[in-house]
Every structure is written in C-alpha cells, then in structure tokens.
Amino acid sequence: MTVTEQVHSRVLKVPASAWTPAVETGGEIRDGAWVAELTGDVLHGWPKGMRLIVRKERPHPGAQLRLTDADGMRLTCFATNTSGRPIAELELRHRLRARAEDRIRAARATGLRNLPLHRTAQNRIWLEIVQIALDLLAWMPMLALTGKARLWEPRRLRLRLFTTAGQLVTTGRRRILRLARHWPWSTHITAALDRLALLPNPG
Structure with missing residues (x-):
C-alpha cells in the first residue's frame, strides 16, 4: 500500500513498545527492522477483519529517503485480512511475495x-x-x-559475470577456465564455480 499522509501521521504516534522486531525465514531477527499494526481511525471505512501492518527499516547506505519516511527509517505498509497470526510472520510472508514480484519485473x-x-x-x-x-x-x-x-x-x-572475457583450455584431460586478472569480479566467478562443484549430484 501507499504510505498516505494519514498512515504516516499514525505511524508517528505508535509507541516504541508497540514495535516488534521483524524476522527472517529461519526465525532470526532481521537487523534494523521493526513491524507494528495500525488500528483506530486509520481503518475507518475498511471492511471488517482487515489489518494494516507497517514496517520501518534502516535504509541501506546511499538510499534516498522519501517524504513519507520517518526518523531516518524507510516505511512500507500492507493490508491483509489474515487473522490469528503474529504481525512479524505476516510481514515476512508479504516480503517473500515481494520477491516474486521482483522476478516478474526481471522477466x-x-x-x-x-x-x-x-x-x-x-x-x-x-x-x-x-x-x-x-x-x-x-x-x-x-x-x-x-x-x-x-x-x-x-x-x-550480465555486466559483471555473464559477459566476462575468458578462455577455456583443455590440458592433461582437464579443462581450465582462464579469466582476465584485471576483471574486478573474477573472484566472484571462481567462488561461484567452486560452490556449484560442491553441490550434490542429482543423478
């Protein structure tokens, strides 16, 4: 949802005790992120059972804050009619769905x-x-x-990994991939290949 002026003003009134730490998929605390549920007049006219969850999080270095952010925190919110589940769990579910939307955008x-x-x-x-x-x-x-x-x-x-210049050399019954030494991300490629080589063989 868009953080409207009404939502923004309501967030500023949420007491510190009402904020719950956000969580990751493994149950660990998400560093620098908290969630809260907004109630009261901000839900006036909404269908019965709807909930409004807001997250505040420290933006990554270099990110530009928006007018709707508060106290140096990036604000996002979403609505749901799911009941009986902790707000941190609902926020995690919503965040994972956002990754699916990122895949669609990338597509x-x-x-x-x-x-x-x-x-x-x-x-x-x-x-x-x-x-x-x-x-x-x-x-x-x-x-x-x-x-x-x-x-x-x-x-x-594509810029850093997929278009890297390289040479595939066969010697002594082995294939060796040679990458340009000056390429800043060559170590990312070699580390990625090592990690893939350690994966179990599905066959």
Missing part, C-alpha cells in the same frame, strides 16, 4: 516486454527460452553467489 526486463516474432508458434519457443533463462537467474544467485552479489539485478549480473 519483463529480460525478454517478456514484447514478443519479437510474428507467429504464435515462434513466440511460444521464444517464451520457453526466456523462462529457462529466468529459472537460471533465479537459482544461480541462491546456489552460487554470496553476500550482496545475491541481490544483483539481471542487468548487473
């Missing part, structure tokens, strides 16, 4: 904004290829990358 940027071919059968093949690429973009960072590299957008992955 549009990767090749689903326009269908490039003339016939339906041709575009069907194009969609299959794009879907395979999106699967790789979704799983590769989770399995092979660590730290901030896991959050890189497709465009950044």
